[in-house]
Amino acid sequence: MKTPEHQILVCASFRLSGTPQGICQKRESTDLLQYLEEEIIDRGLDALVCTTGCLKACEKGPVMVVQPANAWYGEVDTDCIDRVLDGLEEGELPAEQRLS
Numbered sequence: 001m002k003t004p005e006h007q008i009l010v011c012a013s014f015r016l017s018g019t020p021q022g023i024c025q026k027r028e029s030t031d032l033l034q035y036l037e038e039e040i041i042d043r044g045l046d047a048l049v050c051t052t053g054c055l056k057a058c059e060k061g062p063v064m065v066v067q068p069a070n071a072w073y074g075e076v077d078t079d080c081i082d083r084v085l086d087g088l089e090e091g092e093l094p095a096e097q098r099l100s
C-alpha cells in the first residue's frame with residue numbers, strides 16, 4: 001500500500017456524540033474542503049485531506065494541520081490554503097498564519 005506524502009487535517013469540530021459544535025465548523029471549515037481537494041488535484045500533489053474532531057485550538061479556527069511537518073495553521077481561508085500548497089510544492093511551508 002502506498003501512503004500519501006502529506007496529510008492535511010481540517011478541523012470539522014466533530015464531537016464524540018451529537019452534531020458538530022465548535023468554532024471551526026461555525027466558521028465554515030468544511031466549506032474549504034472542496035477547494036482544498038481541487039487545488040491538490042490541479043497541482044498534482046500527493047496529499048490526503050482528512051477532517052477531524054476539535055483540535056483544541058478553537059480560538060484560531062478554522063484550524064488546519066499539515067503532516068508529517070506538524071505545521072498548524074489558524075484562521076484558514078482559501079488564501080492560506082494557496083500559500084500552504086505553494087509551500088508544499090516548493091518544499092518550504094509558509095510562516096504566515098502558522099500556529100506551530
Ligand code: FES
Nearest residue numbers: 011022024055057
Ligand atoms: S473546533 Fe476546531 S479547533 Fe476546536
